[in-house]
Amino acid sequence: MTENISCRNFEKVNDILEKYDYRPSNLISILQEVQEIYRYLPEEILTYISTAMGIAPARVFGVATFYENFSLEPKGKNVIKVCNGTACHVRKSDKILSTVRETLNLKNGAKTTDDMLFTLETVSCLGACGLAPVVVVNDRVYGNMTPEKVVQLINEIMEGSRNDQDS
Amino acid sequence: MIRTVDELEKNFQELSKMARGYRMRILVCGGTGCIANGSLEIYKKFKEVLRQKGLYTDLELIQEGREGTGVAASGCHGFCEMGPLVRIEPNGFLYVKVKAEDVEDIVESTVIKNEPVMRLLFCDPAEKKHFLREEEIPFYRRQTRLVLKNCGKIDPEDIRDYIACGGYRALAKVLTEMTPEQVCDEILKSKLRGRGGAGFPTGKKWQQVFSQDSDVKYVVCNGDEGDPGAFMDRSVMEGDPHRILEGMMIAGYATGAREGYIYVRAEYPLAVKRLQTAINQAREWGLLGKNILSSNFDFDIHINRGAGAFVCGEGSALTQSIEGFRGMPRPRPPRTVEKGLFGKPTVLNNVETFANVPSIILNGAEWFSSIGTPESPGTKIFALTGNINNTGLIEVPMGITLRQILFEVGGGIKSGKKFKAVQIGGPSGGCLTEEHLDLSMDFDSLEKAGAMIGSGGLVVMDEDACMVEVARFFMDFTQRESCGKCVPCREGTKRMLEILEKIVSGNGTVEDLELLNELAEVVKTGSLCGLGKTAPNPVLTTMKYFKEEYMAHVIDKRCPSKVCRGLARPVINREKCRGCGKCKRICPASAIEGEAKKPHEIDQNRCLRCLACIDACPFDAIREE
Numbered sequence: 045m046t047e048n049i050s051c052r053n054f055e056k057v058n059d060i061l062e063k064y065d066y067r068p069s070n071l072i073s074i075l076q077e078v079q080e081i082y083r084y085l086p087e088e089i090l091t092y093i094s095t096a097m098g099i100a101p102a103r104v105f106g107v108a109t110f111y112e113n114f115s116l117e118p119k120g121k122n123v124i125k126v127c128n129g130t131a132c133h134v135r136k137s138d139k140i141l142s143t144v145r146e147t148l149n150l151k152n153g154a155k156t157t158d159d160m161l162f163t164l165e166t167v168s169c170l171g172a173c174g175l176a177p178v179v180v181v182n183d184r185v186y187g188n189m190t191p192e193k194v195v196q197l198i199n200e201i202m203e204g205s206r207n208d209q210d211s
Numbered sequence: 212m213i214r215t216v217d218e219l220e221k222n223f224q225e226l227s228k229m230a231r232g233y234r235m236r237i238l239v240c241g242g243t244g245c246i247a248n249g250s251l252e253i254y255k256k257f258k259e260v261l262r263q264k265g266l267y268t269d270l271e272l273i274q275e276g277r278e279g280t281g282v283a284a285s286g287c288h289g290f291c292e293m294g295p296l297v298r299i300e301p302n303g304f305l306y307v308k309v310k311a312e313d314v315e316d317i318v319e320s321t322v323i324k325n326e327p328v329m330r331l332l333f334c335d336p337a338e339k340k341h342f343l344r345e346e347e348i349p350f351y352r353r354q355t356r357l358v359l360k361n362c363g364k365i366d367p368e369d370i371r372d373y374i375a376c377g378g379y380r381a382l383a384k385v386l387t388e389m390t391p392e393q394v395c396d397e398i399l400k401s402k403l404r405g406r407g408g409a410g411f412p413t414g415k416k417w418q419q420v421f422s423q424d425s426d427v428k429y430v431v432c433n434g435d436e437g438d439p440g441a442f443m444d445r446s447v448m449e450g451d452p453h454r455i456l457e458g459m460m461i462a463g464y465a466t467g468a469r470e471g472y473i474y475v476r477a478e479y480p481l482a483v484k485r486l487q488t489a490i491n492q493a494r495e496w497g498l499l500g501k502n503i504l505s506s507n508f509d510f511d512i513h514i515n516r517g518a519g520a521f522v523c524g525e526g527s528a529l530t531q532s533i534e535g536f537r538g539m540p541r542p543r544p545p546r547t548v549e550k551g552l553f554g555k556p557t558v559l560n561n562v563e564t565f566a567n568v569p570s571i572i573l574n575g576a577e578w579f580s581s582i583g584t585p586e587s588p589g590t591k592i593f594a595l596t597g598n599i600n601n602t603g604l605i606e607v608p609m610g611i612t613l614r615q616i617l618f619e620v621g622g623g624i625k626s627g628k629k630f631k632a633v634q635i636g637g638p639s640g641g642c643l644t645e646e647h648l649d650l651s652m653d654f655d656s657l658e659k660a661g662a663m664i665g666s667g668g669l670v671v672m673d674e675d676a677c678m679v680e681v682a683r684f685f686m687d688f689t690q691r692e693s694c695g696k697c698v699p700c701r702e703g704t705k706r707m708l709e710i711l712e713k714i715v716s717g718n719g720t721v722e723d724l725e726l727l728n729e730l731a732e733v734v735k736t737g738s739l740c741g742l743g744k745t746a747p748n749p750v751l752t753t754m755k756y757f758k759e760e761y762m763a764h765v766i767d768k769r770c771p772s773k774v775c776r777g778l779a780r781p782v783i784n785r786e787k788c789r790g791c792g793k794c795k796r797i798c799p800a801s802a803i804e805g806e807a808k809k810p811h812e813i814d815q816n817r818c819l820r821c822l823a824c825i826d827a828c829p830f831d832a833i834r835e836e
Contacts, residue, residue, distance in 0.1 A: 067535075068535050069533070069534050069535040069553075070535060071535035071536075072515070072516075072518055072532065072535055073515070073516065075518075076477075076516060076518065103536075106536075106537050107535070107536065107537055110520065110537040110538065110694075111517075111518030111519050111520050111538075112518070112519035112520060113477050113518040113519035114518060114519075128439075129439030129440055130439040130440035130596070130597070130634060130637065130638075130668065130670045130684070130685075131439070131440045131596035131597055131602075131670055132439075133439075133684055134596075134597045134598060134670055134671075134672060134676065135597070135598075167478060167519075168437070168439045168521065168688060168692075169437070169438070169439035169440060169441070169442075169478070170243075170478050171243060171436065171441075171442035171445040171478065171479060172243050172244050172247060172291070172442070173291075173440055173441075173442055173594060173596040173602065173668075174244050174290075174291020174292050174294070174442075174596065174602045174603050174604075175244050175247060175248070175291060175292075175294075176596060176597075176602075178247075183480065184247075185243060185244075185246070185247035186247060187244065187247045187248060
């Protein structure tokens, strides 16, 4: 469901480029929308965008690599963001992070699990400091987390996806 | 469609009269924090229950003459720790930690009988009593909510709520009664200073843009609130978006700009949504677009979503990002007021600054300067977080002391621990300690103390925090966020982080501290923008106020707060040890020796400080020293 690039389907990208008038100043918005479709920025799409917009591929890659939200690698089905902002850090967010790493068996700084079910990211601040420490799973915010709660959360998601496969 | 000032006034009169048709109004907090705790389900449940009981009304029903109880999902009330929050108008009851199951009770007691539900009232742990009304709670009592006036009291997704509270009347006033010069003068006279951190006089900035000779000018609102631990801009954008639009439009009129951009960080999807709704509604109502209120003034606003780069909070990096480039700061001059967005003169202010503007125009500069201190008038919103009892957003007059914030508004340190320090202004700020408790919180006093208001994040740390580790944490942040343009910042912050990591892992030396100091100066002086210039601040201030902690780390190889694992020393209590050998078996470095059934001993030279032995001991005989 994430990748349709194998069939070289650039139609959606064309729609986005059209919507933003091929204007270079809209490059960031264009990349954001493209990423929403593919969940990451595939290399051939980036080169395609640069040709279609008439700007250097270096500029497109430069922007795509500068901003943290852009990913050049495929992401897992579920994105877990552990907040490591000051308030969360003070309330021991690193324990949450190490628990998630352990539970998902992510070693040597790997971000995505082998089964492509989870991607783990850290963010600097989600602005929900009153609920620190905070974890966001697929854009839903979970506050006042503990290592136990986060394990439970991951288990629930795993179970949910297993049920999806069964049905 | 509102075409003239008279029509706006008529709408204001009608809508505020209609609002009186609410016998009662239930405001469920719809801020990010409370939504995370399920407030939207509560909101839906209220609607459902009230409808079932025939008590429900809304503006359309009131128009048909049906009075009753209304429900709205409001913006953030600020008291996030206690969420989800529910406020009842007009009697001002505030319910905390509400669950969907409580809805029936609230409707039965409060809506029908006008009685409070005692178990949902806030109970202050210090004063050991329940508080009926929001205004009576110690957390709110000391606050002066001007910018946050509507946050939590109106529905941010309904422009009619904003108009009923007198919204867009400041815009009407400048368009009909004031010249652009007069608006700039009024803001200058009010001494409003930029709330983004630096505290530059807003009126002066506007005058400078006004005096630029250019056909095209821009107004840019900086909503890239990147400082970890600050979320006031998010709350204003989510809770009262029209106030920001109105402030930007007034800035546009005052400076001759016809187009505005709001740059919101990507981590705030709800803020983007609410702002977009507000812009759409303002356009529909004729308050944005061409010939606003028949005054020949055109203005329109666009939203740009950030993509996750802290440095984009810096003015020139932000404009680069809106233009679709890598967000890297550029040398100045020319300044943003001369050559900003797309090379045109640009007013760039922070969300909170724009949100201050409408009230200043309506109530006058004198009113504004009567609040706060003479040189820093008005209020400031702080985000109070960390190890404090009441976390949340607070708006207090400038000049309040840190002690008042922490102990009166904040309710003291969590779990009765001792106050150690507060980090103000995020990774660019500094730390304040016990000796600063009576310091006046305003731009100039804080600068003198080596800190800065910055965005207004206040992260409270208790006696358990290790200040060296805190400095390492911030350095890790700035090091990652450095855009890489200036070598001293890019390489310097990395080296500083390495030294700090060396110290917390127990390998630091006294020479490292000197080197750290030296590097800090280089990074400060050799960087173009605020990020690099202020990056060493957390290190410098912690070194200044907690020198002995650094010394303990490098000389005694000991972390006084027992935070740094690399310095932890497990020690066996000979009296408690039964010699079971569990620790000996688990130790990866074979650092534990001893005969069976006799007290064991740890060889500190071989110990890796993994502390696995502490967890392994069934007799609780091993402790960190």
